[in-house]
Amino acid sequence: MTPRPVLNRSLLALAGLVLLGGGLLILFAGLDIYQRYDLVPPVGWPLTTPDDVLLSSADRARWSSQGWWWWPAVIAALALVALLALWWLLAQLRRRRPGALPVGGTPPQEGVELRDLALSDAIATEADALPGIENAAVHIASRPAHPRTHVRLTLTPQAAPGAALDALCEGPLRTASRSTGSPPMPTEARLQVARHKPHRAE
Numbered sequence: 001m002t003p004r005p006v007l008n009r010s011l012l013a014l015a016g017l018v019l020l021g022g023g024l025l026i027l028f029a030g031l032d033i034y035q036r037y038d039l040v041p042p043v044g045w046p047l048t049t050p051d052d053v054l055l056s057s058a059d060r061a062r063w064s065s066q067g068w069w070w071w072p073a074v075i076a077a078l079a080l081v082a083l084l085a086l087w088w089l090l091a092q093l094r095r096r097r098p099g100a101l102p103v104g105g106t107p108p109q110e111g112v113e114l115r116d117l118a119l120s121d122a123i124a125t126e127a128d129a130l131p132g133i134e135n136a137a138v139h140i141a142s143r144p145a146h147p148r149t150h151v152r153l154t155l156t157p158q159a160a161p162g163a164a165l166d167a168l169c170e171g172p173l174r175t176a177s178r179s180t181g182s183p184p185m186p187t188e189a190r191l192q193v194a195r196h197k198p199h200r201a202e
Contacts, residue, residue, distance in 0.1 A: 101140070101147060103180050116140035116147065119176055126172040127151070132159030133167075134194045140185070149173070149187040154194050161191050 028034055029047035041048045101114045120138040127136035135154040140147050155164055168189065177184045 101180060101182075103182075114180060119180070120149075122179075123149070123151070123172040123176050126175060127153065127168055130164070130167045130171060132156050132164050147185050149176075149185045151187060151189045153189060153191050155191060157193055157195075159193075164191065165189060 025042065025045060026047060028039070028041070029052060030050055032050050033039060034041050034048050046052060046054055101116050101119060103114050117140075120140045124136045124138040127133055127138070130136075132155055133153055134156050137152040139150045141150060151168065153164060153168070155161065169187075173184060173187060
């Protein structure tokens with residue numbers, strides 16, 4: 001498992017536990033469970049009965065005395081947190097697991113599929129062997145019906161970018177299209193040049 005999914009799952013689990021715990025504490029107060037079953041609420045927790053409020057009149061007056069900017073700043077901060085949480089949730093909904101690509105032309109052969117991760121690894125391996133390319137990273141994204149190929153090439157200092165792109169198109173990308181029996185996928189290629197290694201004078 002890569003570090004990003006591990007981090008995402010850890011943060012989701014932590015956020016879920018915090019929300020579940022807070023929700024249960026509020027629910028216990030709203031249903032008056034603490035007094036019904038002689039339970040001891042957490043120390044310092046303000047909501048223990050259905051009549052309790054999170055901020056008392058004294059607290060609201062004390063925070064209001066901070067100035068007119070206090071409550072707008074709090075609302076803006078909460079809105080920012082909500083927007084960031086929504087952005088994070090939408091990012092998790094995007095497909096990050098390997099998908100399946102149809103194989104066998106149009107229409108594709110029924111039951112014959114190829115993992116996009118396997119195809120991207122094959123393209124990267126073949127691109128690594130091309131002259132002038134020091135390293136290749138390939139990622140196939142989007143829906144299986146409309147896949148797109150993202151290629152990042154690290155060229156040697158002596159390589160010509162045009163020749164490297166021609167070799168990529170005529171080699172690995174054409175091989176992938178021929179292997180899957182599908183038309184060439186739209187491809188976005190990003191090129192960068194490897195840095196010269198310093199020479200040490202003896």
